[in-house]
Amino acid sequence: MDTPGMTRSGQDVKVVGSLYVAFELGDRSWKLCLGDGIRSPSRCTVAAGDTAAVLKAIARAKVRCRLPDDAPVRSCYEAGRDGFWLHRWASAQRISNLVVDPASIEVSRRARRAKTDRLDADRLLSMLMRYHAGERRLWAIARIPSPEQEDQRRVHRELGRLRQERTAHSNRVRSLLVLHNLRTEHIGGRTWGRWWAEHAAQLLPDLRAEIDRELERLALVARQIRTLETMQAHQVRNGEQPAIAGLARLAGIGTGSAWTLVKELFGWRRFGNRRELAGCLGLAPTPYASGTSEVEQGISKAGNKRVRWLMVELAWSWLRFQPASELSKWFNQRFGAAGKRSRRIGIVALARRLAIAIWRYLEHGEFPAGAKLKPVTAAEL
Incomplete structure (x- = not known):
């Protein structure tokens, strides 16, 4: 996350003349809070991902705030499940957007505080106006990677998840075997096939079938891990990744x-x-x-x-x-x-x-x- 520096002391920065939009993103719907810094903000709800409805809400807000059609629009939303596609879409629409680190947003320190999507959107809108008025240390702004840079993260992140799955499947098989006092260290290793052939008959049919299904999933995960690791090594050897090499x-x-x-x-x-x-x-x-x-x-x-x-x-x-x-x-x-x-x-x-x-x-x-x-x-x- 980036934390831009403070503006000059006493600098007069006005927030009027622009439309400010705060997105509170949800799985099924989005809450939008729109204002110009003079009138009370307006609020609306659109279906999640409905960019056409967002543009209509912005157009209505400009009419309500008596702003020209070409008035600048500044928006923000919290970094989360939707990632950066919304930021790229907003930039394509000439909307100045910020992706905010949720952990950096100030909250009330009361023992019990009210929290709703509407209140969160109102708070985001207020902080967005304060940010553009000069409070640059108000929150932390995410640095946005390019689509190519974001895509390059997929391989090692998938590898991490697959290795966790491999451990989970191995531990599950080991736990099922211990139920019948069968213990082995290398689940799915080179000696596993011979060991399993010798001891599988000691188990009841349903338990043996469950272990076989776990072993199938384990073999699939192991094969995918080998594929990704081989691809990484191939790219490094061929000079496609000089920094990594x-x-x-x-x-x-x-x-x-x-x-x-x-x-x-x-x-x-x-x-x-x-x-x-x-x-x-x-x-x-x-x-x-x-x-x-x-x-x-x-x-x-x-x-x-x-x-x-x-x-x-x-x-x-x-x-x-x-x-x-x-x-x-x-x-x-x-x-x-x-x-x-x-x-x-x-x-x-x-x-x-x-x-x-x-x-x-x-x-x-x-x-x-x-x-x-x-x-x-x-x-x-």
Whole structure:
């Protein structure tokens, strides 16, 4: 998410002369709140995805607010299930649209607060006007990827879901077998067929049939995982993904991890400094200071959770495969002799430093100090 800078102090920015539209998106219907900053807002409900009805509502609102047909329209909606297609459609209609991070929207701190779609739309409209009046830090705005950049995320995200399904099917089969004191470690592995042929007769017919169906689903998921992994490796070997290939050459970073880092973060985002990168990952500190009370609440966890989790895993891998690097030496000197809790805290700091090193490597060509490359295999020659 982006947080634009504040406007100049005392700057006079008017919100009149434009139509403001707030979308409250639902599965079946959308709530629209429309106003010009002078008159009380009007509200309407349209069927979800009915863009023609949206244009009609905007035209009626312009007539009501006595605005010309070519008056600028500014809109916003919360990032969610509908993604970015609505933003692209609005841009094609010459509507200045914002996609807002829902977690950044201010809410009442009362013990019980009223919440309805109408109230949410009214609040969005009010904040939209305040944003265009100069309160740029009012909320966080999502950076919109191009359709191609968004499509490139599909492969590794599908792989993540398929691996979760594979684990779920394996665990289910293992649990069903334990009901009859049958235990094995490798569900669906090379030795599974022989083991299952020897022990399947011990089970009743319905249970055996249920396990067979689970095994069919497991085999399908495993086949799809192999297909996607082979496609990734093929593109990297053929030079179609040079950034991923270069990153995967570093010891401790595999092709799948490099693919996720580039497609989720480094391939399309541009960062001005290391603080912006840490904030995007959710690895920035969150101090709490009020009066004489000062508490450090840990990392914010407000960024891209996929990359944040991956960076923590890569930090552990970096210590194993890059022991001579400056990052590993720093960690061992600072946290090596400490206990488990301190090492878990320190690994987050290492993950942040590693993310910065990877960013500098991909963006500016700065090789991580003391790091080594993987040996070149015969297949790569």
